Amino acid sequence: MSKYKMRVLGWGMEGCAHTLTNEEVQKLRDYKDKNSHNEYSEMYSELPEILESFEHGDTNWWTASRPYVNSSLRFVLINENDEVVWETPHTETLDVYELDEKYGLPKDFENLMENIDAHPHDGHENILCVIEDVKGTLCNYIIESDEVPVVEDFGFSTHSLESPVFDYEYMDKMFYKNQELEKDFEDEWINGKSLNIYVFTLEDVNDGVYDLDE
Numbered sequence: 001m002s003k004y005k006m007r008v009l010g011w012g013m014e015g016c017a018h019t020l021t022n023e024e025v026q027k028l029r030d031y032k033d034k035n036s037h038n039e040y041s042e043m044y045s046e047l048p049e050i051l052e053s054f055e056h057g058d059t060n061w062w063t064a065s066r067p068y069v070n071s072s073l074r075f076v077l078i079n080e081n082d083e084v085v086w087e088t089p090h091t092e093t094l095d096v097y098e099l100d101e102k103y104g105l106p107k108d109f110e111n112l113m114e115n116i117d118a119h120p121h122d123g124h125e126n127i128l129c130v131i132e133d134v135k136g137t138l139c140n141y142i143i144e145s146d147e148v149p150v151v152e153d154f155g156f157s158t159h160s161l162e163s164p165v166f167d168y169e170y171m172d173k174m175f176y177k178n179q180e181l182e183k184d185f186e187d188e189w190i191n192g193k194s195l196n197i198y199v200f201t202l203e204d205v206n207d208g209v210y211d212l213d214e
Contacts, residue, residue: 003080004143006154006174007187010072010090012138013131013168014192015161017118018059020126020199024051028128028199040197044130054128061124062116065185066170067138069158073171077149088151096175099155103178110157118163120202129163129198136190141174141181153177163198164205 020028028040031050037043048055057063067073073090099105118129143149155175161168174181 001144001146002148004085004145004149005078005184005187006141006143006149006181007076007078008067008138008140008171009074009076009136010067010138011070011133011135011193012065012067012190013161013170014065014134014190015116015129015131016057016059016063017061017116017124017130018051018054018128019061019124020051020128022126024053024128025126025199025201027051040199041195044195044197047128051128061127064116064161065139066161066172069169069171072135075151075154079148085148086151090156090171092151094152094155096155096157096173099153099175099177103153105175105178106180109173109175109180115159116161118161118198118200120164120200120205125202127198127200129200131166131168131196131198132192133194133196134190134192137188138190140184140187141176142184143176143181145176149176164200165198 027050032040032043043050053060069090074088075090075093076087077085079085094102096105100109118127120127153176156171157173158169159172161170174183
């Protein structure tokens with residue numbers, strides 16, 4: 001049995017969301033005004049000092065590293081000799097439901113999808129959302145197979161990260177034949193391209209008003 005590595009290349013996000021109290025929302029707004037910041041992203045390094053419950057990479061809701069599903073997303077299969085076997089745009093892989101019909105995916109595979117969002121709702125009325133756009137080798141998947149894997153034996157599930165001002169489609173779970181593959185970040189190599197920080201509140205959404213870092 002041989003081991004292969006599939007690299008995921010393109011654009012992606014390093015993001016997180018943190019639920020805020022009303023007092024914390026006001027604290028962020030006051031700090032922004034007092035220090036004459038035009039954007040919340042200018043306060044990125046100071047967030048743990050402003051919010052006692054917030055730490056970069058350790059929030060009270062979700063953190064996520066996800067490839068965006070767009071024209072930049074592509075896959076490269078590497079063999080044990082570190083040679084490229086094939087490279088393909090993501091559109092050449094099977095739809096995940098076609099893959100299920102062909103091989104039969106794990107039972108209730110749809111429930112494996114990790115839903116994340118940044119739209120205020122009951123229980124998360126106030127949200128601090130940090131989105132860093134990155135580009136490069138976003139992650140890898142390790143495949144062990146007796147035969148050389150072909151593009152048509154791969155498929156992935158997608159989901160949308162929704163908010164009052166943006167909606168990003170991202171790649172969630174990757175499958176090879178009938179198995180879910182485990183994501184590996186050992187060879188991750190990315191460059192940060194932009195940083196946006198948003199403060200969303202349910203009250204502002206209901207009033208048609210929101211804070212936007214643009």
